[in-house]
Amino acid sequence: MADSTASAAPQGPAHPADRPVYVIGAGPGGLAVAHALRARGLRAVVLERADHVGSSWRRHYDRLRLHTTRRLSALPGLPMPRRFGRWVARDDVVRYLEKYAEHHQLEIVTGVEVFRVERARDGDGWLLHASGGRELTGAAVVVATGHNHTPRLPDWPGRDTYTGELRHAAEYRSPAPYAGRDVLVVGVGNTGAEIAVDLVEVVAAVDAFEDGKAVLADGSRIAPDAVIAATGYRRGLEGLVGHLGVLDGTGRPVAHGGRCPAGAPGLYFTGFTNPISGMLRELAIDAGRIAGAVAKRQAGRVSRLPG
Template structure:
């Protein structure tokens, strides 16, 4: 254990991550009178958004994508571009006068020693920061997750994760295999097919639920139907899909076996919003193929035994939250490495440690940022109003810090 910092009667709340969830949490904490500092490992606000591909647009409308206290400008249009959204996040920092420390990577969080005013010690490359509370907002997309396919290292073509894809220009005249049929994979495949790639195939393990992008009401429907049983919700979405999306089975993409709502609840997967993908498949410009099984030199081996020889493979295979280095010793993660408590909930053994941005609700990830920020600000305000009570820690140690103990309700 490092030296205990001096007693700090005004230890701030530390927010880790300057993305939408971290900014929203900091804004509402500041509004409630809680001094808050944001630590961001990159050199700018909203870095994970700024690094996405050039043609990215939000899949949610401005009304469900804006953060508390500042609307997205009307001139951004109905589907906000990457650059417009990054500018909005920068404006949000200025509007709320948020204290953001860039180029400050947090290495780990640990409990402060008993008797310290701080509840937590935040270790960064710049030193030790005492904190009265910590909000972890590094997000679900912290680290690109490329599967460890057998023979991957033998591939003689180009293999990259979608996190490193920027534009279709380098792939003109190339044979490209996109792996993964989520929103990123289907959008990248569609854009490549329309921008001069010689051939575009998309490797599909599980057929996605597809909805028309032209309708913005599916997020509202998600909110309205939350109280209904999953089976009923699946039936309503199935009707919408059958009416709006043609059957692509003959093109190699059968209808999904699992309902839209069930898959979201069980796997955290949202539906694909169609932005030209269906037409690209119908026209043959994007060819669905089986799941990738292995690599073998220049070849990609599919689950059905087919061998492909693409010039480039783009793995749109998702991300990892990678929270173990930060909080892996605190007993607050499940077996999959995800937080056991999110939003305004704290784990009973870790009061005043909050997580935001680790769910993927049908009602919209960005809308959830505001919901969780309000819950965190409310929970911390209520907990600080409670009398201090000793709280045992794992291993029998008493909870550190002189701030009030307790479990923050959502």
């Protein structure tokens, strides 16, 4: 993995044919796109706000395993090792992403957060406003910040008066801190079901909090010691690209994969769907489509790799 910090230094105007593709986010989607672009001889620079690749995977709960098999979860150009087993554990996913970046010699700059994307001042390409006063101009931009960007905690009536422990599932790691305590898990998606796997009682959904108790949809009340809200995430794209008219009413990109939103040529999105076939498999497909689209539509403006 090439940590090209210099690539994210404040820039002067770049020649339109000497601009990289900037990929925002060094999760599996961003890494896969960067490799696919590199395989076509196009320079891709991955910008990651954390200090490591795969930062969201590092924050997942300890017992997490992929819900798709190892063979269906590998990214293009590098199989997952057989020793990971059929259902790959969280820490092995992180190891795989680190190896993927190293194996493909991806150009990744960590510690850089992109706050806003807008059209380049010369009208050709995109201008990224990033931490440290950086202004980066790219021929194209791929937003790969992920589906699970910002934890969503419902604004339940009375939530502020609840005196027990209330946290989002994003903060949950293991059951150890909850030994001997009554815990209410809200949400029955994959995350909620896995966190609650040892619970023996299923109750109605939470409607509100009142007098230190959780009020359920069926009118009953319970007083758990802790509440873990597995209530999903927001994509968190409004500040980044919301002003460009590329999001729908729910904050989801109106175009995905190899298609660009109308009026935003060279702006691509990956990782904002939740397909039944598995997220990693979809990211691998998106990567090829995006790289193919860039090679067809923006290649004349993208800086090329030497050799």
